[in-house]
Amino acid sequence: MDLDTPVLDDHMHLDPDHGRGIDAVEDFAHLGGTHLLVVNKPSWHLGVEPGDPDAVDPEAAGEEFREVFERTIEVVERASDVLDGRAWPVLGVHPGLISRLVDERGFAPDDARDVMQAGIDVAAEYVADGEALALKSGRPHYEVPDAVWDASNDVMRRAFECGAEAGCAVQLHAEASEDMTEVAEWAEEAGLPADRVVKHYAGGRLAGPIPSVMSEKERLRVAVESGEPFLMETDFVDDPDRPGAVLGPKTVPRRVRWLLEEGHEDAVRRAHVETPRAVYGIDTVGTLGE
Numbered sequence: 001m002d003l004d005t006p007v008l009d010d011h012m013h014l015d016p017d018h019g020r021g022i023d024a025v026e027d028f029a030h031l032g033g034t035h036l037l038v039v040n041k042p043s044w045h046l047g048v049e050p051g052d053p054d055a056v057d058p059e060a061a062g063e064e065f066r067e068v069f070e071r072t073i074e075v076v077e078r079a080s081d082v083l084d085g086r087a088w089p090v091l092g093v094h095p096g097l098i099s100r101l102v103d104e105r106g107f108a109p110d111d112a113r114d115v116m117q118a119g120i121d122v123a124a125e126y127v128a129d130g131e132a133l134a135l136k137s138g139r140p141h142y143e144v145p146d147a148v149w150d151a152s153n154d155v156m157r158r159a160f161e162c163g164a165e166a167g168c169a170v171q172l173h174a175e176a177s178e179d180m181t182e183v184a185e186w187a188e189e190a191g192l193p194a195d196r197v198v199k200h201y202a203g204g205r206l207a208g209p210i211p212s213v214m215s216e217k218e219r220l221r222v223a224v225e226s227g228e229p230f231l232m233e234t235d236f237v238d239d240p241d242r243p244g245a246v247l248g249p250k251t252v253p254r255r256v257r258w259l260l261e262e263g264h265e266d267a268v269r270r271a272h273v274e275t276p277r278a279v280y281g282i283d284t285v286g287t288l289g290e
Contacts (some may be wrong), residue, residue, distance in 0.1 A: 062118025
């Protein structure tokens with residue numbers, strides 16, 4: 001189904017072993033989807049539990065994330081074969097890992113921070129080598145002790161530093177908010193422009209980072225009416241144990257069709273051509289038919 005426009009899902013997960021994997025990409029493409037940003041699944045979902053709380057070696061723990069990143073790159077290459085455009089990997093450390101490390105595995109918050117920062121450092125190597133497009137980081141979207149919150153912010157700041165050094169965007173998983181100007185200021189302080197920071201799972205209005213809007217009609221209406229840059233996503237989790245979680249892979253192309261039918265061609269171009277070019281440096285038009 002050709003929608004006569006690039007159609008980018010800014011945040012999707014693919015599980016090549018236990019989920020729908022490439023079948024989900026085929027669903028996306030069949031409805032007119034052309035481009036994907038595929039974010040690695042949380043490390044523990046792929047059986048990777050980095051580090052040892054009794055002998056913390058951050059550099060060694062960081063290396064353990066490579067399995068997660070390599071598997072993500074492999075499935076992205078397969079996804080690109082299906083798409084009329086292409087897919088890109090977004091690599092990093094899920095902020096929820098800090099709770100798993102501290103609450104379940106006995107790490108001190110500062111040690112958990114060091115492990116997660118090491119994982120971010122390794123992810124940044126893939127960006128620097130041209131094997132990944134952007135980084136993922138953030139902080140818990142739920143209540144945590146002050147020490148865990150502070151450690152999480154330190155991890156996020158490291159991601160901004162790595163993004164600035166690698167010249168790439170950083171996607172954030174964080175609490176629901178319409179104002180994250182402080183976080184955008186932290187990015188700027190690290191040398192990363194605020195317009196290269198993306199808030200994943202966003203509403204239609206956000207001060208600070210660029211919103212990657214969950215593709216529900218009400219959120220999209222707000223984003224369209226704002227006239228500001230935005231992206232569209234599903235956060236498809238590709239988890240057979242949570243088949244109805246978040247949004248399905250067909251959602252973004254369906255919402256693009258709806259926006260076009262409503263006469264919002266300019267907003268569609270903003271979300272799928274202009275903002276991806278400005279934030280990630282990707283050409284969704286020029287990569288069609290590659």
